[in-house]
Amino acid sequence: MKILFVGDVVGSVGIKAIETYLPEIKKKVKPQLTIVNGENAAGGKGTKEPDYQKITRAGADVVTGGNHTWDKREILDFIDDPKKNILRPYNFPGKNVPGRGFIEINVNSKKVYVINMMGTAMMRALDNPFLAADDLLKTLDDDAIKFVDFHAETTSEKIAFANYMVGRVSAVVGTHTHVQTNDAQVINKQTALLTDVGMTGSYDGILGDKKEPIINNFLTQRPNRFDVDEDGRMQINFCVVEINDKTNNARSIKNYVITPNNQTFLN
Structure with missing residues (x-):
């Protein structure tokens, strides 16, 4: 099975990049499942229902979240809709947390769990993701593919x-930092890892935001309002994980970027 995972969609440029590139990527990759992190889609913070609809219409089967999941209150109007495959981190503390932290999908008669977890190092004080994953995996079917979007800083x-998680999940792909790492690997021929898949949004900004306020912040050490760069050229960062349907072990993971200066994948 091939799973396509697309990094954090940031603002309207990110939505445009998804609409422009994702259909073309899927034609080439031919994935059985497509996952997109959409927690920055609404102006850089949060996800509104129109953003979710645009991402899924472009080809996403599941939309994952992160630390900005609750930044737009409108998400509470649709995150509990069972017809919408949108996730928030599983390890938010407390009971009766809105939404779901994982989802079960059947792909060609094969059960797949997409799990959304969030780290705690230099992040919010959520429940321990290692222990939360331990508890969750006890409740899931062992004979299933398990793909984790691990949204973390470090x-x-x-x-x-x-x-x-080696041998217990098929893949762990990191999100949040908006910079793609160059460490794609399959650990012990079992679990695929990419520390960060990168972002989808403005190629001309800094992590999807306008450059000037961020640079000024470093120059002056004074607070500046950071705004999403909605005028920049598009980029999209993604990876493709191939998994053995019989063993649930990853066979390979490859990371890709499409930018104004790198159109190799489309050629």
Whole structure:
């Protein structure tokens, strides 16, 4: 099975990049499942229903979240809709948390779990994702593919989590930092890892935001309002994970970028 995973969609440029590139990517990759992180789609923070609709119409089967999941209150109007495949991190603390932290999908008679987890190093004080994953996996079908979007700040936590999950999940792909890493690997011929898949949005900004306020912040050490760069050229970052349907182990993981200066994938 091939699973296509697309990095954090940031603002209207990110939505446009999804609408422009995702159909073409799917034609070439021919994935059985497409997952897109959409937690920055609504002006850089959160996801509104029109954003979700645009992402899914472009070809996403599941939309995952992260630390900005609750930034737009409108998400509460649709995150519990069972017809919408949108996730928030599983390890938010407390009971009766809106939405779902994982979803079960049947792909060509094969059961697949898409799981959304969030790290705690330099992030919010959520429940421990390592222990939360332990508890969750006890309730899931062992004979199933398990794909984890691990939304976290530090590379060390993402790598540690993937190694902790070796042989128990098929893939751990990191999101949140908006910069694609060059460490795609299959650990022990079992679990695919990419520390961060990168972002989908403005190629001309800084992590999807306008450059000037961020640069000024470093120059002055004074607060500046950071705004999403809605005028930049498009980029899209993604990876493709190939998984053995019989063993649920990853066979390969490859990361890709499409930017104004790198159109190799489309050729």
